[in-house]
Amino acid sequence: MPHSDSPTRITVISASMGAGHDGAATELTRHLTEAGFLVDRHDFLDLLPARIGKLLSGAYLRLLTWAPAGYQRIYAATEHERRPNPAVRALLRGAERRTLATVTPDTRAVVSTYPGASQVLGALRLRGRLAIPALTYLTDFSVHSLWVAPGIDAHLAAHAIPAAQAHEQGAAGVTVTGPMTDPRFTPADEDERRAARTRFGLPPDTPLALLVAGSWGVGPVREAAAEILGTGVALPVVVCGRNHALAERLRADGIAHVHGWVDDMPGLMHACDVLVQNAGGLTSLEALAGGLPVVSYRCIPGHGQTNAAALDEAGLAPWIREPDRLAPTLTELLHGPRGRAQREAGLALFTAAPGPVPAVTTMARGPLSATAIPSQRRPVAARPAVAFDVSGLPTRVPADALGGVPSDAPRSVPVEAPRLPxxxxxxxxxxxxxxxxxxxxxxxxxxxxxxxxxxxxxxxxxxxxxxxxxxxxxxxxxxx
Known part of the structure; x- marks a missing residue:
């Protein structure tokens, strides 16, 4: 609980670009409220000028749907840029006034779950216009450069791999906090499994692969569903989110179990045996919390592929890059020791650290300062990464969690390559x-x-x- 008699206020800024950023913000809000804070929620798309936010959201969806190769090209071109391009900076600058207006005088910290909001908050901190701590909660397992905003006081990561990526890009206050999910996502016993299958009209004994593609239902979902069905290893159960056209096409393709938006995702996960995903977002973490093995397949470009690579590296979800590996991998996850190992690794992710609330609490309780913080990014070795242990106390991230190099270890000086004419x-x-x-x-x-x-x-x-x-x-x- 906050120290003062009156509850401390915290602002959380997300963005309705799909459901992942909002889902993380919802859980953060719930956890902070349970901890005794007052929480204000805002959608960053509403803070952009000229009502351009909804235009951007719709354009992002069309880009993923019509032009995945174009999105991949843009993502790759900007993945390691040290700062956004002038057009993006100009657009974000227009959101500063409204973003600052969301922070009331009694607010003690502001947390972003969306990279655009983090860029704006960091800029306000750098110029001394925002006098309270600004934190970023990294919702992805991989870290695009846009997530790393100069001026942000702390970057909170669910796992050591995104923490290391943020750290290497010069992020300040990198902290491994562990993830958050709705508490309904828990492992199911056999009775719960059978009840869930009955509730959703699913066969009682057939292995079921839950195929998800985010709230927008983007990516080559029809191909993935047909290929899962063709393996004979599991029956696909497809969730299309709000993409009603996709649901109709899948039913026309002969896929028997197709759902649109599902309110009871914990129950549907209880009914299934493995999750097949293509974006590496919040649904993957929810499955891991529920003891469901996860596999990445036919991933969408950009963050879908980098998240899949990070989850694979973490040992939490294999990334199937070739269709001929689908059947053997599903078999291993459903019936072999690999599935048991991944269930254990997924559940351990939620017990190794307490989530981001202790880190946010620590920042919110600290002293306020109206002084502008330095504008340059900190050298990698100057801002050691920390983690929070299960008691909520800060500890150093082990060397092996950051690529085997302690954050304060001296860096070797690179040798200059021969210069071209x-x-x-x-x-x-x-x-x-x-x-x-x-x-x-x-x-x-x-x-x-x-x-x-x-x-x-x-x-x-x-x-x-x-x-x-x-x-x-x-x-x-x-x-x-």
Whole structure:
């Protein structure tokens, strides 16, 4: 509980881009409220100027649906950028006034579960306009550079792998807190399993693979469902979220068990034997909390693939990259020791650390300062990562959790590579500058028309955006 007689107020800012960021914010709000805090929730999309937030959300969905290759290209081009491009910075700058207005005078900390909000909060902290701690709760298992915002006081991670990625990108106050999920996501006994199958009209004894694709139902879901069915190892149970058209197509394909939006996801997980996912978001953590083995398959571009790689590296979910590995991997998870090991690893994730609330509590109880914090990113060795043990006390992250290198260990000085001739260096820099200029112009144009980049649609003839083919071809051609 907070020290004062009146409850301490904390602001949580999320974004309705799918359901993952909001889901994390919902659980954070619930846990903080149970701990005695007053919590204000805000949607960052509502804080953007000119009602552009919903435009961006719709454009992001269209980009994932129409132009997955374009999204992958944008994601890869920006994955390790040290700061957002000028178009993105200009857009985020427009949200600063409304974001600052969400912080009432009695608020003692603000927590973001969305990278755009983190960038705005960090900028406000750097300029001294925000005098309370700003924290980012990393909802992904992999960390795009946009998540790492200069000025943010602490970056909270569910696992040591995203913590290490954030740490290596210069994030401040990296803390391994463990994840949060709804408490209804727990392992089911046999009676609960049978009751859940009866409730959802599922066969009582057939192995069931729960196939999910987020609240938007994006990605090659039909292909994945058909391939799971074709293995003969498990029967697919598909959740399409709010994508009603996808549900109809799956039923037409002969998939017997298809659901739209499901309110009782804990119950449906109790009914199933393995989760097949394509984005690595909140649903994966919910399955792990419920003792369900998880596998990544036919992942969406960008964060879907980087999250799958991180979950695989953590030993929490194998990433199946080739269809011929689907049947043997499902068999191992359903009937072999690999499945038992992954269940144990998933459950251990929730007992190894108490979640982000102790870290937020510590920051909210600390002294306030209106002084602007340094604008440059801290050197990696200057801001050691910490974790919270089960008692809520801060501890150092073990060296092996951060790639085997202690955070305060001296770094070796890289040896300078042989320099190219002046003409070659000039040509290379010119190509890079032209590509960045084209990306910036495309981002601005997309923002003004459809949002974050939907017009960069499939240059390979797989979408209606053929008139942008020349631009995408230009971006793909590394030998110009």
């Amino acid at each position: 002046v003409a070659a260096r000039f040509a290379a820099r010119s190509r890079q500058a032209r590509r960045r200029t084209v990306l910036m112009v495309a981002a601005v144009a997309a923002t003004l028309s459809l949002g974050i980049g939907a017009p960069l649609a499939y240059a390979y003839g797989e979408s209606p955006g053929h008139h942008f083919g020349a631009l995408t071809h230009y971006l793909e051609d590394d030998d110009r």
